[in-house]
Each structure stands twice: as structure tokens, then as C-alpha cells.
Amino acid sequence: MGYNSIYKENLFAGQNIIVTGGGSGIGRCAAHELSALGANVIIVGRKVEKLQQVASEIEEDGGRVDYFSCDIREEDNVKSMVKKIVAKHGHVSGLVNNAGGQFPAPLASINQKGWETVVRTNLTGGFLVAREVYSQSMSKNGGSIVNIVADMWGGMPGMGHSGAARAGMVNFTQTAAIEWGTSGVRVNAIAPGWVATSGMDTYPPHMKPYILSLKDAVPLKRMGTESEISSVICFLLSEGANFISGDCIRIDGAASQxxxxxxxxxxxxxxxxxxxxxxxxxxxxxxxxxxxxTDNNS
Known part of the structure; x- marks a missing residue:
């Protein structure tokens, strides 16, 4: 049994695609689907153990995968990593800028260190990876970048540091689409809403009731799946989206509306x-x- 993708077999055959934050959640799922569609997937993250586990899964399923441990917040590390990837695998056709992280807190209790850590992870790190992939590979041969942001439309109470960073990433997406478009590089973003991923288990116990109630604010009355996010990532990376650039697609069951x-x-x-x-x-x-x-009528 393999990944049951809605897309045609070998859609990404012969393509090298980087997935940051590939050790868990949406990144792990996207890495699996891209591999199942023929891509040579390079997963990136900070924790080697998680990367090794996902790489082992993909190899067991018959896919091609490599992994690199890197703190994307450090410029020199990112430059070195991308250089190694290009030297080993060649041209990078796609980048899924998925790595991120935050912690719940009201604005008044976030100190400077906490604010800057989240912004560096969710905005600066994504910029550095995209810039290096563009400069070292895509500027010569074109490609597609998909930045993962969040449902931060109208503010993000309780996670203002992440909301500010994600909003910045949307603007970066729009700017990069213009500046890099003449090189044949498309840059888009997706904004997942409430998705049932392993990340839900990392929040403190007092947030459990809130997390379980999230689906009630979604017109479709359910949470999304990792697969529903991955399928949009794959579409934006594919040739079917060759005239889409500078856009941000909301995948949230209309919750943000x-x-x-x-x-x-x-x-x-x-x-x-x-x-x-x-x-x-x-x-x-x-x-x-x-x-x-618990009411499970969703």
C-alpha cells in the first residue's frame, strides 16, 4: 500500500524537491506524496532522528530521498546546505518552505527573545532558504517555491509573533514572484487553517478544550487533513500551475471568511x-x- 495521490504517476519524475520541516506533520506528508509522484525528495530539519525516520519510511515505500540537518535561522548554515544539495543532486526544481514553529502567548507576555525566535524561524529562515535556492539553482533553470504560512487574516490573537511573521512571508512571496519571475521562478504561498497534525499534541493541556472546539468555527464543521494540504502543494509545484505566481491559497474550509x-x-x-x-x-x-x-458529529 502506497500514497493514494489524486495526481498522475511520475508527475515529478526527475525533479529534485526540497521540503523543509520534513520530519513531521505537513512536511512529512508532502515529502511522502512528492516521492510517490516520482520526485527525489530532500527533507530538511533540525532533528536528525525525525529526518532519518521519515527517510526510512520513504525508502521502504520505494521512493528516493535524502536528508540534511540544518538550523535555517543561521545564514551560513543555509548557504552551505544548499551548496551541498546542488553539488550532490543537481538543479533544484521545487522548494516547499514548510519549517516553522511558535508557542501560544498573548502579546503582552511575549518578550523580545521569544518574539525574535519565532520571527527568525517563520520568516527569516524561510527567506534565507528561498534566497539560496534561487541564487544557487533556480535563477539559472527556473523552478517553483511554495511557502507555508497560516490562517492569520484579521490578526492572530494568542500567537501575534507567528501572525506577524506569516504576514511578512506572504508579502515576501508577492515580492519574490515579481523579482524572480523573469528567471522562470514561480513563488506562491498556502495558508492552512486548522489541520489535524501531530503538532496539536505539542500544546499545553489547558489548550485542549480550545483545540477540540476549533472545528465548530469552520463552516465545513471539521478539521483538515495533512493530505488536503499536501495536494495543494503538489498542484502549485506542478506544470498545471505554470501561470500562477504571487498568490496565497487559503486551505481552511472557509473559516477565515x-x-x-x-x-x-x-x-x-x-x-x-x-x-x-x-x-x-x-x-x-x-x-x-x-x-x-465529546460530540464527534463532524
């Missing part, structure tokens, strides 16, 4: 797509499914 004055009744006819054969339900939702007090 919601209004408090419009009530959301129970939904129907909304079914999730999950083609990822190695996907697992986050522990927080597994526990909720076994609780008699």
Missing part, C-alpha cells in the same frame, strides 16, 4: 480526503473519540 453574525448550523456532505497511507490521528483527537462527553 466566517462572521460572528452568521450562525453555523451542523454541516453535511463534507468528507475529508486522506491519501496519506502513513497518517496517524493526533493523540488529542484519539482521546476525544473515546470520551463519552
Amino acid at each position: 466566517g462572521s460572528r453574525v452568521w450562525p453555523l448550523p451542523k454541516a453535511k456532505n463534507s468528507h475529508s480526503y486522506n491519501g496519506f497511507h502513513r497518517a496517524t490521528t493526533p493523540k488529542i483527537f484519539q482521546q476525544a473519540e473515546t470520551s463519552p462527553d
Whole structure:
């Protein structure tokens, strides 16, 4: 059993595609789907153990994969890593700028170090990787970059540091699409809404009720799957999106379009797509499914 992608076989055959943050969550899923579609996937992250695990999974499934440990917040490290990737694998056709991280906190309690750490991870790091991939490879042969941001439209209360960084990444996407377009490089972004990933299990216990209630604010009355995010990433990297650049696609079940004055009744006819054969339900939702007090009509 392999990845059940909606796209044609060998869509990315012969292409080298980098996925940052490839050791877990959306990055792991995208790496699997891209590999299943014929790409030589290079996953990047800070924790070697996670990268090795995902690489082992992809190899077991018959895919081609390599991995590099790198702190993308450090300019010299990024330059060196991209140089090694290009020397080893050749031209980089695609980049999935997925690495990121944040912690929940109101603005008034975020100190300078915490603010700068999140901005460096979610904005500066993505810029550095994209710039080096462009400068060392795509400027010569073209390519496609997909930046992963977040549902930060209208503010991001409780995670203002991440919201500011993600908004900056959207503007970077628009600017890069203009500056790099003449080299045949397309730059787009996607903004996932509430997606059931392993990252949900990293938040403190007091946020559990909030996380379990997120689906109630989505018109489709459910959370998204990693596969539903990965399929859009694959589309934007594909030749079918060759005239799309400088855009940001919201993948959030219309949650960011919601209004408090419009009530959301129970939904129907909304079914999730999950083609990822190695996907697992986050522990927080597994526990909720076994609780008699939890409403699971989603």
C-alpha cells in the first residue's frame, strides 16, 4: 500500500524537491506524496532522528530521498546546505518552505527573545532558504517555491509573533514572484487553517478544550487533513500551475471568511480526503473519540 495521490504517476519524475520541516506533520506528508509522484525528495530539519525516520519510511515505500540537518535561522548554515544539495543532486526544481514553529502567548507576555525566535524561524529562515535556492539553482533553470504560512487574516490573537511573521512571508512571496519571475521562478504561498497534525499534541493541556472546539468555527464543521494540504502543494509545484505566481491559497474550509453574525448550523456532505497511507490521528483527537462527553458529529 502506497500514497493514494489524486495526481498522475511520475508527475515529478526527475525533479529534485526540497521540503523543509520534513520530519513531521505537513512536511512529512508532502515529502511522502512528492516521492510517490516520482520526485527525489530532500527533507530538511533540525532533528536528525525525525529526518532519518521519515527517510526510512520513504525508502521502504520505494521512493528516493535524502536528508540534511540544518538550523535555517543561521545564514551560513543555509548557504552551505544548499551548496551541498546542488553539488550532490543537481538543479533544484521545487522548494516547499514548510519549517516553522511558535508557542501560544498573548502579546503582552511575549518578550523580545521569544518574539525574535519565532520571527527568525517563520520568516527569516524561510527567506534565507528561498534566497539560496534561487541564487544557487533556480535563477539559472527556473523552478517553483511554495511557502507555508497560516490562517492569520484579521490578526492572530494568542500567537501575534507567528501572525506577524506569516504576514511578512506572504508579502515576501508577492515580492519574490515579481523579482524572480523573469528567471522562470514561480513563488506562491498556502495558508492552512486548522489541520489535524501531530503538532496539536505539542500544546499545553489547558489548550485542549480550545483545540477540540476549533472545528465548530469552520463552516465545513471539521478539521483538515495533512493530505488536503499536501495536494495543494503538489498542484502549485506542478506544470498545471505554470501561470500562477504571487498568490496565497487559503486551505481552511472557509473559516477565515466566517462572521460572528452568521450562525453555523451542523454541516453535511463534507468528507475529508486522506491519501496519506502513513497518517496517524493526533493523540488529542484519539482521546476525544473515546470520551463519552465529546460530540464527534463532524
